[in-house]
Amino acid sequence: MDYFEPKTVSEALSLLAKHGAEAKVIAGGTDVMVDIKYKEEPGCLINIKKIPGLGAIQENGASLRIGALTTIRDLETSALVRDKLPVLWEASHQFASLQIRNTATIGGNICRASPSGETLTPLLVLDAKAKIAFSDGEKTEPFASFFQGPGKCSVGSKGLLTEIDVPYPAAGSKSVYLKHAVRGAMDIAMVGVAVLITPDAAKNSLQDVRIGLGAVAPTPLRASKTEALLRGKPLTVALSKEAAAMAASESSPISDQRSSAEYRSWIVEALTRRGLEQTWKAATGKEVA
Ligand SMILES: Cc1cc2nc3c(=O)[nH]c(=O)nc-3n(C[C@H](O)[C@H](O)[C@H](O)COP(=O)(O)OP(=O)(O)OC[C@H]3O[C@@H](n4cnc5c(N)ncnc54)[C@H](O)[C@@H]3O)c2cc1C
Known part of the structure; x- marks a missing residue:
């Protein structure tokens, strides 16, 4: 199995374009490593964990931008997430053990597209949008149309989820x-x-x-x-x-x-x-x- 550690989003996208369906992105690895052990080994692993700038939580006017590499523990310990998006914060507390929360990323939880993914129903009710990069451009997709079936989402095998934009709920909600x-x-x-x-x-x-x-x-x-x-x-x-x-x-x-x-x-x-x-x-x- 080939293994790559791209240092930029565009390098990761070139690797995805080159290696096609045999490539697998890995972030925290809490799903991917289990699949490798119990299901099948991909032809190549593209580890995006060392790409800088994908792990930030930032205010963006009336929304919060959450980088794909933000860990569940980052969500759980963020005062911004607790104050502005309490439903997402609450879900992060109910997510596995501390060891898993320290490693698992929100991007991995989303791209896994499991119907039971803990962050997904909070992101749906918050009307969040996903920013997805492809080698020929990027698109922003509302969560309402993002999931296509178990394990299937708009990211596909050639895309990279870079960020989630989550609007603040109305005052009084x-x-x-x-x-x-x-x-x-x-x-x-x-x-x-x-x-x-x-x-x-x-x-x-x-x-x-x-x-x-x-x-x-x-x-x-x-x-x-x-x-x-x-x-x-x-x-x-x-x-x-x-x-x-x-x-x-x-x-x-x-x-x-x-x-x-x-x-x-x-x-x-x-x-x-x-x-x-x-x-x-x-x-x-x-x-x-
Ligand atoms: C013991 C244990 C307990 C768990 N408990 C829970 C739980 O309570 N709730 C829950 O929801 N989940 C749980 N999970 C599942 C898992 O931890 C989560 O789905 C986690 O968020 C995955 O994130 P990751 O960074 O580890 O993803 P990875 O394993 O690295 O990747 C998951 C998938 O997403 C893709 N991917 C990752 N990042 C990107 C990206 N930026 N762009 C494109 N594709 C990407 C990968 O190719 C892969 O298909 C558990 C897992 C284990 C092993």
């Missing part, structure tokens, strides 16, 4: 990331739900609602029908129950070694309801009646 796993953070999510709500000025109704569902479909997804049902209404117990059931119907979970599809549906329902009621109370100061 509240969010939560809820993960269901047998061994908590040490386990891959059986179901992950991110909820972000913004109440109207009088705090009487839901001006905006965003619900991200993870590990319950071939890609992480937004429960858009459920969001439409809730928008413009006050959250009541009856509406919260109806919305939670609708969110479960928008998912299409599979049965695997972690859970049955039926159990995953129940958990989507339970976590969506919990997420809605928790954020409503936090945003309005009112109990759900």
Whole structure:
């Protein structure tokens, strides 16, 4: 197996263009090394960890730019992420062990495109955009259209994710990331739900609602029908129950070694309801009646 350590993005892109489908990018390696051990060895490894400038977290007007090489631990210890993007910060806490968080990158989590990837539902509800470099130019892709199936995303085999641009949620909004796993953070999510709500000025109704569902479909997804049902209404117990059931119907979970599809549906329902009621109370100061 050939091994390269490019020092610039353009050098990495030339290597990707030259070695084609047999090449594999490696960042933290927490997914790639497991694949090499238990699945297959790529023809060549392109280690991007030594490319400078891809690991920064920077304010950019009304958004935060997060470099692809930012580690999960960097997210977890960033005051900017905690204050501006609490739902992403919360997910970083529930991500594996400290050893893994120290090594795993946000870019690797995104490009792995696993339906259960911890940062993906928070990035979906935050309306984040991915910046992808190719040898013939670059493009910016909204997360809404970024994921194409398990392990498949807009980066493809020739692209390099360089940065994520994450807009700040509206003032007064509240969010939560809820993960269901047998061994908590040490386990891959059986179901992950991110909820972000913004109440109207009088705090009487839901001006905006965003619900991200993870590990319950071939890609992480937004429960858009459920969001439409809730928008413009006050959250009541009856509406919260109806919305939670609708969110479960928008998912299409599979049965695997972690859970049955039926159990995953129940958990989507339970976590969506919990997420809605928790954020409503936090945003309005009112109990759900
Ligand atoms: C013990 C253990 C526990 C784990 N727990 C969790 C968990 O709780 N939650 C969770 O979400 N994940 C978990 N994971 C999975 C893994 O840690 C994450 O997906 C991690 O974020 C991957 O990042 P990395 O930098 O290690 O990626 P790598 O392994 O280096 O790469 C992952 C994939 O992304 C591609 N890639 C990486 N960076 C780029 C880039 N900039 N541009 C283009 N392609 C790129 C690689 O080619 C590869 O296909 C766990 C893994 C292990 C081993």
